[in-house]
Amino acid sequence: MNAKAEYGRWLRHEELDPDLRRELLLIEGDEREIEDRFYRSLTFGTGGLRGVLGAGTNRMNRYTVRKVTQALARFLVRQGETAMRRGVVIAYDSRRQSAAFAREAALVLAANRVKAYLFEGVRPTPELSFAVRHLGAAAGIMITASHNPPEYNGCKLYGADGAQITAGVAEAISDEMADVDELAVPLADAEAAVLQGLLEEVGAAVDEAYAAWLSTLAFQSRENNADYRVVYTPLHGTGSVPVRRVLRDIGFRHVTVVPQQEWPDADFPTVASPNPEDPAVFALAIETAEKAGADLVMATDPDADRVGVAVRDGSGSFVCLTGNQLGALLLAYILSQRAERHALPGNGVIVKTIVTSEMGAAIAARYGVETVETLTGFKHIAEAIRRWEETGEKTFLFGYEESCGYLIGDFCRDKDAVQACMLTAEMAAYYDKQGRSLHQVLLELYEQVGFYQEDLVSFTWNGREGAERIHRLMERLRKQPPERVGDVPVAVRKDYLTGIEGLPPADVIKILLADGSWFAARPSGTEPKIKFYFGVKGTDPADASERLNRLKTDVLQFIRKTEGSDQCHAL
């Protein structure tokens, strides 16, 4: 794309949104900025399409939303009348302009005679996934940039099964996008669309149906939960109403929501970034828990698909669990509860990604349950569920990712923090009744399956230059992979770009070392980052920590050498 020409074309567009025009005029003559905003159009990544808000084809704004929606509309029109009638469900989170973008998307669909169901207010991503299935729609759109910082927005697209679209469909929609002029997408008149049945508001009835399904996941009776104290924070996002509701529905009477973070706020003013992977987001919640005398703190991201938790350790202080640790706890709880009830199917399966801890597979193996691995991105887990549903080959029991995404009940087909909050709270209350804290249970699990420890180090490299730098580093790692890390020889090198292990090609390199530890490198598909994942198994906690530190130091040293630069700044 010729960035300068595109910039000029946008400025010449007479009806251009005045705020965006002002923004463009301010960067006149700033070639670098113009290049960054117009050198490409936003593309699909791990979690849909995501970008910084602002003017430009490489930014999130009403025109980029119109463009992707128009492409989706054309895709559905090609499928015919039935798909158009089944329509598209649209939900949005609490980010800047999310509500306006959702409305624009609805009007674009209606202009194409594709029915749009528009949620009346903010809702979590998993409820959108549920709603697509519940309403029998052909597709879904969620306006969100998930856990990204406030300057971002984005949209995730869903298929009729309620799962985020995977490569094939994303490609077909991208092809359609290539033919759409974002400045010339027609919009329907809202009132006319309502009268013609092309625009319908949805809300309470879907909430009720979702809540009813959520309740089916509970293993324990309401008495189990009545006296246990929980602190919850939606981090200014969409979780407040549904998480409170589900906890109340299963009998929790003592739920304190962090008051400063209770209601939607697009600036996420009390946190640097609303990501429950980051222990810093727990500060206010832990303060609240100390006052409330609670032992469990849960935090969900803005669109409530991720959840992080903090629990008290042996000394009574709060520690944050990693996504892998909560995954291990939930998995062990679900499998043990099912086993007790003789409800473990012979063809049961759990799903994790190739960069998620091996601990899950070790736990599953103790119950004779198979573990299947997918690429990063919950859409891959959802795709596997659909496949097994069609063939009847396996029964899905649990899916999770190290990045704090969990799914228990497959009535949703994306990670669901509402489900995960509910089961985490129930599990904590259940063990509490036995005099065991979640921290203790985790230590017991380590004793049973081994002392697994993982870590993630990311480098943020922005803009076009950053993207090229990430690409170069991946290429160099491919061409000059390490023979050994420290004094440990490399045992297996996996390059997923060639499409190995039955997985679609992906830009990921995973290196297994002779001592059982591993590391992986991949560019993030949601942020301008390159990510390095590390995993070890030790003989005790100290041994595991030591192995992990050594592995990280050695690998990062190798990376710096490979990059030929010392400018890596860890996040």
Ligand SMILES: O=P(O)(O)OC[C@H]1O[C@H](O)[C@H](O)[C@@H](O)[C@@H]1O
């Ligand atoms: O590592 P990234 O490509 O940025 O993706 C990290 C995570 O982002 C989103 O939350 C996706 O839904 C997840 O499935 C993914 O694991």
